[in-house]
Amino acid sequence: MRSDAAQNRAKVLAAAQRLIAQSGVGVSTEEIAKAAGVGIGTVFRHFPTKEALVSEVFKASMAAFVDEGRALLDLPDPREALFTLLRRSAKLSSAKHAHAGALAAAGISVDEAVAEGRAELPELLATLLARAQAAGTVRPDVGVQELTALMIAAGHAAKHAPRAVDLILDGLKAGSPRLNR
Amino acid sequence: MRSDAAQNRAKVLAAAQRLIAQSGVGVSTEEIAKAAGVGIGTVFRHFPTKEALVSEVFKASMAAFVDEGRALLDLPDPREALFTLLRRSAKLSSAKHAHAGALAAAGISVDEAVAEGRAELPELLATLLARAQAAGTVRPDVGVQELTALMIAAGHAAKHAPRAVDLILDGLKAGSPRLNR
DNA sequence: TGACAAACGGAGCCGTCACTCCGGATTATC
């Protein structure tokens, strides 16, 4: 790859990251190209399809999220580590959903990207969850599957009432009264 | 209004309701027209804009939901009444709004529909919440605002892991240990 | 039953968006 090509690829990716975070996946490829100071043709040379570009962007931001999350493993309180990750996720995805109608036409869903994305996120989640459960501060009858669902849900909750996130987290704490059912 | 006109309006509304529930607001006006056995012109004569049609559909399904919900006021256990409403909502919005993130794309916001459309849902929610709180089985430090956020969140949670809805509901129960924070 | 307003249908307009194509510019190599 020629050096200018690599540079342009990076510029496109950066612009896409900025614009998508700002106004959702609805941004047109042309806008991204313009923001990157590049022609449309260049965008499609580096990313065969818009979906590929968006997917790349999500993977990148997901990787960054997971990397930051790994630092939480050093916290003394394992439940607080888990909850901090969930709170961060809620904040992030509430920002991302801000203007981001799902691009059903392109088959791109933010939720999916968050859910499946890298296998590293489930791993991190599983680790944090297991540790908190071992410490006895998070209810033991919760799996990674449900935790992931709650993470996504928290993102939507945060958009409407930030405090709702704490209510969801409270439901995860050990010792709650599971009365009937 | 001529009788055939009224009939056609109803047919369009019904078709839109079915198609939107099935595949989201992304359906084209032409598809709706075809499903209703009507020309596109007819659709736009009865609903000045696609947004108006979608909004009407949303209002209708919301009204139906609220009506069904009112019956819950007769249940003996006020918390179970509230929780049943939330579970129903989760089921509905996870199925119906499969692609409902696209509401934003169409310039239509759930918030708006909830707020302007019918003030009845917040009212119903408030009533159910107040009764359950009075009975002491739902934590008292929760407002309608947060409850609404949780309702929306539960819809997304149900899509990924149905049991996650119960976890959210558990967080609403009174008597949970609010350890730190 | 005739006459007329009201409603219908759907071809077509306009705008947008993802994606292609190719002449020209840029970079690497010797």
Place this chain on the structure above:
DNA sequence: GATAATCCGGAGTGACGGCTCCGTTTGTCA
């Protein structure tokens, strides 16, 4: 500095969606 490989820009293409316009049909009422 010449040559070839590579990359660039952006006008153009095709598809699609919302919406309009108007010739045709239908319901209504005297």
